[in-house]
Amino acid sequence: MSLPAALAAEAPRAQAMLDRLATIGADSPGITRHAFDERENAAHDLAIAQANRLGLEVMRDAATNLYLTWPGEDRAAPRIMLGSHFDSVRHGGNFDGAAGVVAALAAVSALHATGFAPRADITIAAFRCEEAVWFGLGLIGSRAALGILPQEALDRRRADTGRTLAEHIAACGGDPGAIRPGARLLPPGPIRCFLEAHIEQAPSLIEAGVPLAICTGIPGNIRHAAIRIAGEDAHVGLPRRFRRDAALAGADILTALDAMWAEEEAAGRAMAFTIGRFHTDTAKHEITVVPGDFTFSIDLRAYDADHLAALERRFHAILDATAARRGVSIDRGARNAAPVGPCDAGLQAALAAAAARMGVATRPLGSPASHDAANFAAAGTPTGLLLIRNANGSHNPREAMETADLMAAAATFAAFLRDAG
Structure with missing residues (x-):
């Protein structure tokens, strides 16, 4: 099967996953997927179901971040990581964060359908608690994974439950005692690059009439x-x-x-x-x-x-x-x-070229928001970010991403991964 045909076949599955995520998070007038709680857990279970369908390896770390790995022919080679998060703000929209995980899964699923065999591991990550509304600190899952979560953060209390972060992690099956500065929780081995897709926060792409942006930097x-x-x-x-x-x-x-x-x-x-x-x-x-x-x-x-x-x-x-x-x-x-998250110039060029090969129009654009990708960039990992067209910003119930634009991000990732080996 050709890659375009595989991506076309994948679109209904991606839509079904987005629809299920909306059901999980339904909380009028919008979506709430609480961090370290049943709704975020249910979103992770959806991703695991897709991983099991594709035969991916499933791993959770001590902070209960989720890693889904497509084994490469050379398991010692530096892996490519893609990912984002499933938690939302209270009464937010369905796509902030979740779109990035769904796009990564769609890219891997489409490549799998073509018979592609990766040279090195490809890992999709779903990081916990990206949103700062829950514990007064953002990017918690990726900070923990990279060993840069402040120790005091484990004593912070969630805004709605009053329970500590450590208590919530333990309730989700994690090990808060293993989370400490300097202790990386990521899958072992070197990381070649980290890629994320996220809806845009301002309607710049709506204004430009372009489905996708290659991010130039994260504040x-x-x-x-x-x-x-x-x-x-x-x-x-x-x-x-x-x-x-x-x-x-x-x-x-x-x-x-x-x-x-x-x-x-x-x-x-x-x-x-x-x-x-x-x-x-x-x-x-x-x-x-x-x-x-x-x-x-x-x-x-x-x-x-x-x-x-x-x-x-x-x-x-x-x-x-x-x-x-x-x-x-x-x-x-x-x-x-x-931290400021500079997007790697080489990855910007490679992602733009991959999009062009798939017939996806792009433009360069800075992200006005923080993302898990910024932590990887600050840690020295080459980082790339795709921004997906979205009419009404994020952190509100009216997030408005078209599935065709999500699949443009998936197509870009798939072409990049195929050409990267």
Whole structure:
């Protein structure tokens, strides 16, 4: 069977898997596949069923990441890894993360149908808990696999259950005691490269009329989940000069950050920030009370490590200036970071060439989001990322990936794997 014919035959199977994933995660108004819980487990079971159909080797590590390996003729040769994740944000969409695992499985299944025999192992990974919403730290599964998960992360509590990460890993059959900095959990042997596919977060490909992008880079980020501003509660009629208004201090910080973003954008320096939480304590504060405390979160990101560090310094300067001007104190709380993930230039070219051979139009595009691939890039593994056209962004119920575009990613992976041997 030819590769195009095999890919065409594979499309209904990929669609059926996506439909089943939607059923597993159904949680009106969208999809919720909780990390380290029954729904993520069920998604892994779907992938294992496909692996068993293809005769792939199935392995789980101590963090319960899943590895599905097509054995190569030379088991000592550096393997090619592909993968992504199955967990979602709460009430998100069906495709963020899951599309990458489904595309990788479709590529391998199509190659298998053609009679192709890989020279080296090909491993598909489904990493646990990529989304930061569950434990306040993102990319947990790939961090654990690469031996870079902070030890304190095992004591973090999941946002909805209150149970620790260690408890959740153990409940899923893992071994939290084996997860520690410096201890890699990946399948043994060298890795030739790591490839991921993911829906795009902004409708750039919709705008361009192109189904697929070859990612040029993945931003690093700095995150604070709870920055607390402490001022002084007061009566609503208190004159401005006497106030230590924590909410106004928060507004000042938000406005200053937006001005910084506009300045950076005008200078051609790509960055982004998001303040996802921005609130007084509604159980304490009233319509006639000047709020003496205020909480907000921040996710600050950029594509270059030095640029990200400079932005963080500017952010700290904004906090200090606001605290002095408003007469408040600011506790930054815990800081988390994800590394900048440069996409390998050689892999960018090879993926673009593979897409062209399969008749898939592509364009270069930076990813605005963090991905498991960034951890591999930061660890020195050559890394490539495909972005799949998606009309409505991600982390929302309206994610809108067409299966034909998913199969364009699968075709690109399949052509790359075939030509890589």
